[in-house]
Amino acid sequence: MSTTQWTRPTVDVLRQHLLAETGSTMTASEVIRIWELSGVERLHLSNGASMIFKFAVTPFTTEADILINLAGHGIPVVAVKAWAVRDHTLGMLTEDLGVPLRLATENDAATAAVRLHAIPSLAYLDTFDEEALTSLPERGLAALAALQREGRFLNAKDIKRALQRLAPLARTRAVGAERPPFGVCHGEFHPTSLHVGTDGTRLLDVAKAFNGPGLLDLATWFGTRAPAKPQSLNRLIHAYIHVGAHPDAASCRGGLPADQWALGWHRIWAAHWFLAHAAARHHGRMTDDAHRSIIRRQLTGAVTLLTSS
Template sequence: MTTSEVIRIWELSGVERLHLTTDTSVIFKFAVKPFTTEAETLIKLAGHGIPVVAVQAWAIRDHTLGLLTEDLGVPVRTATEEDAASMAALLHATPILGHLDTFDEEALTSLPERGLAALAALQRQGRFLNAWDINRALQRLAPCAKVLAAGAERPPFGLCHGELHPTSIHVGTNGTRLLDLAKAFNGPGLLDLATWFGTRAPAQPQHLNRLIHAYIHAGGHPGAASRRGGLPADRWALGWHRIWAAHWFLTHAAAGHHSRGTDDAHHTIIRRQLIAAVTLLTSSQSTG
């Protein structure tokens, strides 16, 4: 008999552990757009020798992904910055995957304008009607986005995890594996390193600078610490990661992937991300 154990359920996806016998289990994930590319990404990464969780079966039905992977069990410890640096160095050396979005210099430049377009679409739906703060931040960023995006394609540029958090690296008895690649994209590896710290706490460029140098030491591209868009690499990455994240919430809400019930919470998240981006990318401190 199969029994299930819910690990976590989100609005657009969920994870369960399926107990097939007394000593055998697998992980079942389900997801709707925009998270339906993970199985293909995992399979292609495994083919390139990247240590990822193994896919056992998958299918897409009615625009919903169902994915079975091996159950890696309980981690022996929490992943560290050194683990993140090593795994990112491996991942970013992987050839670009054609089924994923690419965020090159042109695409980054367009993010504030695309965010404004998504906000306008939401407001036509009667949503985000009081988002003057989001609008103002995007209007501040849009005119200088091209200058700020300069250097986006400077190495490291390649496959990025998209959510390189401590929970996305499983350190187990049989080695270290990457998990949760549903938001993977092609783009600047520095954005990936910036995701390690999340966006809830105030940005700490010195912490990312430390991770960048650990990444270089672990075999990452030696140019990772070089300036981009006239900014230090750490501030550039932290700022653009926040713009990318804000754009993600806005465009997917406008496309109907997030319900109206999430608008207030997402408004708070997007405002925090964009205010931080403005400070990181355009304040006098950024060019010091």
């Protein structure tokens, strides 16, 4: 199996197809950002308006479907105008929300999260319940072994040790994963995932959505580059409860405070995500060094958080 990558000819065909479907004529385009597995462009149209064109390959090809489903549940998301999948590549046109009025705040995050997590689990999304969380360290070890059989991630003894340390305690620490709030989670719930504009706040970038503990979403808000700060997450959890979340959100899980539990498990989830998608060859060898550094950081944090009482 070869590494999944987007190609310019496929992307160009998708763009033209979607423009034709919406009866639009493009006069110019500008690249907003390009990643290994996706990209975003602003399309300027002949009528003076603009739209956003986003394209992505596996594992991000269900984003249009997710956005449309969330909109059907009353979640304020960026509106999808048209979408299609061709040659394992998603292309979608969405409304152009323009420049945000301001950066999203913790109160914005709490309000958006309450609405999102109230949606019952969606059948086509991965589910991270107690059993699934328990399996993540072992699944991470299996993915690492598969990568090493291909000559990748060879300098990863510390990653292996961290996963081996987490595996025996995973079942105990996963207890309580299905306590409320449990529902649809964003997966990359950062300040840039909320667009605050003149028409209100919209949710963006839902390609990593899953069913699971809402606390894992809240744990992503502050990022993972710096050491975890449980006190910051605790503040957000209480703001979340204040605007309507289930009061159990602040309850202990797995023998740990809710904030510490969520920060630890989110780091394991993120490390597993990178290992699993590298093993599935969605990420190529050229990203291994950068991803190995991310995985190491995530698992070091997880060990600290989940082995402390």
